[in-house]
Amino acid sequence: MPTRRRGEIREEAILLAAMSLLGEVGYDRLTIEAVAERAHASKATIYRRWPGKAELVGTAVRRHAGTPVAAPPETTNLRDDLVAVLLELRAGLTGQDSALILGLLVAMRRDPDLAHAVRRHVLDHKRDVFAAVLARAAARGEVPETVDHALLAEIGSAALLSRLLVTGEPLDDHFLHTLVDAVLLPMLSRQLDRP
Structure with a gap:
């Protein structure tokens, strides 16, 4: 080595x-x-x-605040791909210090440089993972290429953070499946129904 x-x-x-x-x-x-x-x-x-x-903290957070989320191996359908992404996000979040996450979120509201750095290093990466999953679904003909991956990433991430930092309710597999079936897939369907 x-x-x-x-x-x-x-x-x-x-x-x-x-x-x-x-x-x-x-x-x-x-x-x-x-x-x-x-x-x-x-x-x-x-x-x-x-x-x-801000840039120092952004780099440190990207490298050491949980494992980076990667696009999961492709499955045969969008639902399973979305569940796999949420499983990855959950693993990364539950491995982090909740107080650290909350402190960063509060500091981001007050410091635009920090907010920019964290968004660039962390949040944009998560959007890219959802974009990759939706691109695969588009290639399979499940969704058009125009669906909004950023909104999907924001809603999925916000629901996990809410459970972790606000409600304290379980981030179990049942919740992840419900989030996909009751929120994310219907949201995508509504985008498809729009003229």
Whole structure:
């Protein structure tokens, strides 16, 4: 196995320090100085890689806040593909610190740079996964190519976050299947029925 370059090791230490501090003090109180001290790095090293705190946190969140969601292996129908995506999203969410997620969401409302970075690093990626699933469904003739994957991703992600952060109700398989059958597929059907 090839050894990692010194720069990669330094970057990883910085990102882990940022995630650790984010969980401890929250985004508002996190400083580049504290990250540098925790990572045993200089502020100049951090600023050479990231222009500011928002980009640093965005990269750290993308790399270390749960596993990235990938488009699941193709099934034979859209329903099974959607369930598979939601299973991936659930696995990523339940592996994360709820307080960290909530803190990021609150900070994103106050800091446009952070909001932009997190959207670019995390949310856009989730939209891309839904887009891939819908593109496969379009290739099979199940939906037209014009269906709104962004809305589908937003509704699916919001329902999971609501269960995790607000209601505390189970994020079990039954809920995921119900979300697909009662919300996502009917929403797609309504898009198909529009003139």
